[in-house]
Amino acid sequence: MSRFKPVGKQRTSEEVVNQVRGQLAAGELAPGERLPAERELARHLNVSRSALREGLRTLEIAGIVELRKGRTGGAFITAGNPKVVSDSMADLLRLGNVSWADLTEARIWIEEIIVRVACERATPQDHAALEENIRQAMDLFEKGQLMKKTEVLIEFHNILARATGNPVLVMVTRMLTDMLRYFTRRLGSETTRAVFRSRRRFMKAFVARDVDAAVKEMERNLIKVHRLYLMLAKAGQVRPRSARIA
Structure with a gap:
């Protein structure tokens, strides 16, 4: 020694x-x-x-x-624990150093990379896992279990990251989704079916390996979610520091 x-x-x-x-x-x-x-x-x-x-x-x-x-x-x-990074980022959120807009902007950039890589590398098993995630979320929505539905929909992004086969992208996505959970637990869950229509459009492009269409649909959905949660924040008098996402 x-x-x-x-x-x-x-x-x-x-x-x-x-x-x-x-x-x-x-x-x-x-x-x-x-x-x-x-x-x-x-x-x-x-x-x-x-x-x-x-x-x-x-x-x-x-x-x-x-x-x-x-x-x-x-x-x-240990083999390392990505939760340590997530916890540090969550502290920055609580301290007001990271806004909802910051999170959305980062997700748009990173998700584009993930979608492009996963589109090429995803296996039929990955496609099936994503489809099953959508099915589970829809089932929870129909039962009125909206927060559980949101948790499942957030997990969709982690499944997508794993389809890249890149552990760094998996870790970064886990960190971002943990931050997303922090916001959604404060603001609540949206109650429309729009996200499911978006997921179906995304999966159609993703399975067909139409990279540009899949990226476009993911970005469109992230921007819609961003605007929705700003509305929820205003309605609930919870005001995460924000900036405009075009």
Whole structure:
């Protein structure tokens, strides 16, 4: 375990974090790997056990380390947790640093890339998963379960991202849809069938691999949703900081 070096006496917990991150960057630590026992690791790093614990807690919050209890417990390197990024973005929303318009604008740009890639790479299984998502959402709509319907419709975008086969696009989409959920839980759910008509037009183009038509329909729908939720915000006196989306 000589790969860990004694750290300086200043801000030792941060240096613990930096060393673990450095080992990850160098490929010397991998997901699933267990770090040495607390006493041993503290000795290698030349830090107090309290400083080590503080550093490990920081790494846990960052989604880099999982701390497990029990005889088989310890500190384990994780495979990464995109929810950490989503939570940070949600905090920015709560602080008013990201608006509904910012979110819509980013989604339009990113969804275009996703639709173009997924249109080419999607398998029949991906098409079936998207169709099943629409069916489930319609069923919930008919039952009057509008918020559950909205949750399912939001998941449509995650299924679409997975069809790209690109884990970065999947992670970014998960972050954006988590942010979207934050807004919809505050503002409520729309109550029309328009979204289903849009989904059907999208799927017709998507399955036919008509990239431009699919992109156009997705953008049209995102702009409509943007305007709808601004109306809901005004009606409910909830005012997310907004800017005009053309």
